[in-house]
Amino acid sequence: MKVSIIGGGLVGSMTAFALQTGGIASQICLIDANKDSALGQATDLLHGSCLTADQHISAGDIGEVATSDVVVITAGLRRKPEESRLDLINRNVDLFLGLLEQAKTAGFKEDSYLVVVSNPVDVLTYLAVHRAGLPWQRVLGLGTQLDTVRFRSYLARRLKVPPTQVQAMILGEHGDSMVPIWSSATVAGLPIEQFPGFSPTMQKEVFEETKTAGATVIKLKGGSGFAVGLSIAEVVHSLLLDSRKILPVSSLQNGLYDVRDVCLSVPTVVGNTGVRQQLELALTPKERLGITQSAKVLREIIDQVEKRVGQVRSQREMPGKTTVSRPGVAGARAIPRTAWQASRVG
Ligand SMILES: NC(=O)c1ccc[n+]([C@@H]2O[C@H](COP(=O)([O-])OP(=O)(O)OC[C@H]3O[C@@H](n4cnc5c(N)ncnc54)[C@H](O)[C@@H]3O)[C@@H](O)[C@H]2O)c1
Numbered sequence: 245m246k247v248s249i250i251g252g253g254l255v256g257s258m259t260a261f262a263l264q265t266g267g268i269a270s271q272i273c274l275i276d277a278n279k280d281s282a283l284g285q286a287t288d289l290l291h292g293s294c295l296t297a298d299q300h301i302s303a304g305d306i307g308e309v310a311t312s313d314v315v316v317i318t319a320g321l322r323r324k325p326e327e328s329r330l331d332l333i334n335r336n337v338d339l340f341l342g343l344l345e346q347a348k349t350a351g352f353k354e355d356s357y358l359v360v361v362s363n364p365v366d367v368l369t370y371l372a373v374h375r376a377g378l379p380w381q382r383v384l385g386l387g388t389q390l391d392t393v394r395f396r397s398y399l400a401r402r403l404k405v406p407p408t409q410v411q412a413m414i415l416g417e418h419g420d421s422m423v424p425i426w427s428s429a430t431v432a433g434l435p436i437e438q439f440p441g442f443s444p445t446m447q448k449e450v451f452e453e454t455k456t457a458g459a460t461v462i463k464l465k466g467g468s469g470f471a472v473g474l475s476i477a478e479v480v481h482s483l484l485l486d487s488r489k490i491l492p493v494s495s496l497q498n499g500l501y502d503v504r505d506v507c508l509s510v511p512t513v514v515g516n517t518g519v520r521q522q523l524e525l526a527l528t529p530k531e532r533l534g535i536t537q538s539a540k541v542l543r544e545i546i547d548q549v550e551k552r553v554g555q556v557r558s559q560r561e562m563p564g565k566t567t568v569s570r571p572g573v574a575g576a577r578a579i580p581r582t583a584w585q586a587s588r589v590g
Contacts, residue, residue: 245484246271248304248312250343251319252282254466255361258473259316260301264289267297268481273308276319306343309350313357314480317372319343320362325463333364337549340368344375352378357483357518360385360494361476365418366542367549369494369507374558380496381518384483387494387509388414390468390475391422395454397471402450403441405431412436413492414454415509415531416538423534424451427527479514488515490523498563500524501532503539505557506546510535522563 247263249256252274263269272289276282282303290301309315321335340362352358358376360369360383369385376383391414400407412429414422426447429436436442453460461468482489492509500510500522513521527535550556 245269245313246273246308246311247314247316247480247484248273248275248308249316249318250275250306250309250347251317251362252276252278252285252303253318254469255472255476256316256318257285258469259318259361259476260285260289260473262473262477263480264292264296264299264301266477266481267299268484269299269314271300271302273302273304273312275304275306275308279303279305306346307350309347309352309356312353313355314359314483315347315352315356316359316361316476316480317343317368318361318476325459333367333545333549334552336362336364336368337371337553340371341375341553344372348375348377352376356382358383359476359479359483361472363418364545366494366507366509367545370496370542370546371549371556373496373507374556379518380563381520383495384479384512384514384518385494385507385509386418386472386476386479387507388416388418388422388492389479389509390472391418391454391457392492393471393475394457395424395450398450398453398457399429399431399436402446403431403436403439405439410436413511415492415511416535417508417542418494419538419541420455421534421538421541422455423531423538424454425525425527425531427531428525482514483516483518486516488513488520490514493519495519495522496563497522497539500563501527501535501539503536506539506542508535508538508542519563 247269249259260272263272274282274286286301286303360372365385373380373383395414396410396412397407400410409432413425416423431439490511491514493512494507494509496507497503511523512519
């Protein structure tokens with residue numbers, strides 16, 4: 245399976261490296277406006293190929309889209325230290341729309357997936373859903389996947405537990421209105437709120453650390469690379485292997501959590517066909533309100549974008565909304581209403 249990465253800068257090259265060490269994709273292709281840089285990254289990766297996996301690693305141009313099973317877009321302009329992700333919008337929307345047009349001209353494979361990483365990721369994912377010409381289920385944004393891995397890692401450090409045993413999610417916007425989901429957070433399956441060392445102060449501090457993590461890394465080293473590369477690889481691997489992992493990726497919403505006509509992160513089953521299911525978990529009222537606030541923030545931004553670039557929304561199939569019951573799922577325990585609702589989409 246071939247994965248092409250448009251944008252071979254820090255995030256793109258780290259994604260390529262994570263995919264290389266993951267050993268799942270059979271072809272990895274880097275595409276960048278700076279052709280020498282893309283070739284340099286591909287050459288460097290190629291040198292390690294005998295120590296990793298039997299993959300074909302190359303640099304190419306946008307025409308590679310036509311033969312790609314997954315296209316990851318990481319081309320973009322970096323956030324400046326004091327700039328919010330959403331402030332980047334005008335600079336990045338035009339770049340992104342131009343790239344989408346070029347990719348469409350090259351021709352997406354009918355059964356390919358588009359993974360949007362460039363910021364502001366939820367807004368660009370919405371543009372891609374409506375402009376890429378792929379079914380909406382095949383267009384995923386990285387959403388709060390990186391915020392979630394940061395959150396889990398910071399929690400583990402504070403609680404002095406193995407990071408892989410911490411399960412917790414950030415949902416909503418990949419941005420200032422992101423929502424920590426404490427009601428279903430666990431350590432080794434045990435409720436995190438009952439865990440030794442957990443306190444309201446620690447809770448507040450860890451979320452603050454998570455929310456400012458991107459800005460912290462930008463200040464210290466210029467931009468995120470390792471963790472975002474691994475986060476993208478987790479999404480790509482779940483698509484390629486049909487793992488059906490439940491990940492907080494961004495996708496088009498149509499009613500779950502009372503959110504419509506924006507892309508944001510909800511727990512999502514990621515497998516072949518892309519977004520297989522969007523899950524509505526019974527949350528606390530505060531968490532639920534947080535998600536609707538994220539949607540409001542994003543809708544306002546999309547409205548601003550539409551004023552500049554014209555209406556983005558296209559007439560297309562929308563996510564359905566059905567309810568499923570999943571008794572015994574951690575996190576649904578304290579909430580006396582339907583445990584899980586889900587939008588089943590394939
Ligand atoms: N969603 C997330 O969680 C997340 C996390 C980190 C970074 N990001 C975003 O990812 C994007 C890239 O970040 P970075 O640190 O890799 O930046 P970077 O500056 O290192 O790399 C961006 C690359 O895009 C390339 N590029 C620019 N225009 C192009 C075009 N038209 N065609 C092909 N390539 C083009 C540049 O040459 C550069 O190599 C930014 O928008 C950043 O905000 C998102």
